[in-house]
Amino acid sequence: MLKSDLRITKTKQALEEALLTLLQEKPLKSISITEICRLAKINRGTFYLHYGQIEDLFEEYYKEIMKDLTDSYQEPYRHADILNTKKLNPSTIRIFHHIETYKNFYRIVFSRTVPMSYYYLLFNQVQDLLKRDMELKLKSSVDPAMLSAYQANAILGLIIEWGRNDFQQPAEDMNLLLVRILNIQIESRG
Template sequence: MVKSVTDRRVLRSKQALKEALLSLMARKSFSSISITEIVELANYNRGTFYTHYENKEALLDDVLGELIDELIAAFRAPYDKVELFRVDEMSANSVKIFEHIYSRKEIYSVLFHSDVLPMVKEKMFAAIKRISIEDLEHAPQGKLNPELMHAYSMHALMGLVFYWIEGGFQYPPEYMQEQLVEILHYRPTAARTHLKK
């Protein structure tokens, strides 16, 4: 019983510190935020902070770690219960990555308007790339280099995700899911040019 009370207290204090950091990041740069500001806003003391985190970077890593775990689970949703994942049969409602991001849009918005954006993007991309390499084995097709195809598809997916977040979630997640599936099935054979003769 004592351990469960302690665990809840730890979770509560860590959550308060994360929320305080994000609240401050919505108003100022991460680099200018002090630990004193974080603990004062969270209504804790510095001792509590240092019990959980070595520095503010470790606190930010905890925020990102939680988000990225959820991002990975959302990425895996279309194939986590099947042995053979057929991209050409994937339905829009099986895509969960946009739903996850939209459910945490306040946090993503803060991070994408902060001075730590390059690091955030790098961590998100690296996590999705690693998981897709570990989880999915693509059958070779003709002259396609699997490594290059993988790099192309991961950059395309995350580019779409980043564009959507940076655009302020202009479209609902359901629309983004539908569009992703349409894009995956789109095979252009020609394009009209606007070059003058």
């Protein structure tokens, strides 16, 4: 038995394409299931066969972008197995470029009416990526899950603020900003 029927693939593709088309003209919140199915020429019952709500369909598209995030994050590791940890989170730094590339998408992710699950998809991804660096400097008794949650969400905080400025600053400036913030935290205890 095959992992997925061709008909399923075709149906899902049609639905995703329809959603993406509709997203270009109106906000996610105002798009109905009926509308997507009408455009995709898919029976509404078929939609419910694969998804429970529009958000589930969007999440599938979301995962493609998370794949790119992981790839761009891991790029610095392709040449060196272990990065110089003296440099300020050198690997973290690619995340801002990734967000900038997909800012139309992230405007949706960070919008008020969207479900928290989108935030978690991003949060979990960044947290997982950070854990790789974590192991290196882990002499402390702090729970790695807690530490990575702290750092991952701190960065998401910057991104939210960035998004509030409609991603005006270049990604490179955000990198510098992150470095400066980390320095402040050191100075203030000197």
